[in-house]
Amino acid sequence: MSIEQALAFHTEAFRAVALWTGLSLLFILWLSMRISAGRRKLKVSVGDGGHPALTASTRAFGNAIEYVPLALVALAVVAVFYSAAIVHAVGGAFFIGRVLHAWGMGQEKQPAVGRMLGMILTYLTFIGSAGLLIFAAVF
Template identity: 80%
Template sequence: MTIAEAMAFHTEAFRAAALWIGLSLLLVLALSLRISAGRRRLKVSVGDGGHAELLATTRAFGNAVEYVPLALVALAVLAVFYSAPVIHAVGGAFFLGRILHAWGMGQQKQPALGRMLGMGLTYIPFLAAAGLLIFAAVS
């Protein structure tokens, strides 16, 4: 691989990572704004005020904040070793999982299908990223 080919390879991989990182940041912001809107509407200053809807919204945000940072770090490091299609597969599956989970958390009947599918689409990319990173480190 020439230097020009290597630069193009890495540029595309980092662009792919940038897409999923940017979308994930917007998702976290949207989840945060949902909490703020719910608190204003329900006149709750701190916490959930005993409102199940606000508790679910807060947990959807909290769950995203628990998983998203590690996924974003993994995507950035994966982009050093792997091509854009790999980054898109891992990032896209993870992002879809986070959307489904947040949507599922807002459903009345729990556990909701979206929530369960969302967690699956969070765990699978996490495992894939872990395996790919370990493989890159030892090969």
């Protein structure tokens, strides 16, 4: 592979990382804004005031903050070794998983299907990323 080909390969892969990172940032901002709107509506300054809907919004945000940063770091390292198509597959599955999880958290009946599917997709993308990275490091 020539220098030009390698540069194009990595540029495309990192553009894929940029897409999923940008979407994740907007998603986290949206989750945060849902909490702020809920607090204003319910006149709660700090915490959830014992309101289940606000508790669910807060946990959806907290859960995203717990998973998204590490997933994006993994995605960036995956882009060093693999194509943009792989980055899009992992990033897309992870993003869909996070959206499903947040939507499921807002459902009245728990555990909600979206929440469970979201966590399954999140776990699968973590396992897949780990496998890809270990493979790249060993082979």
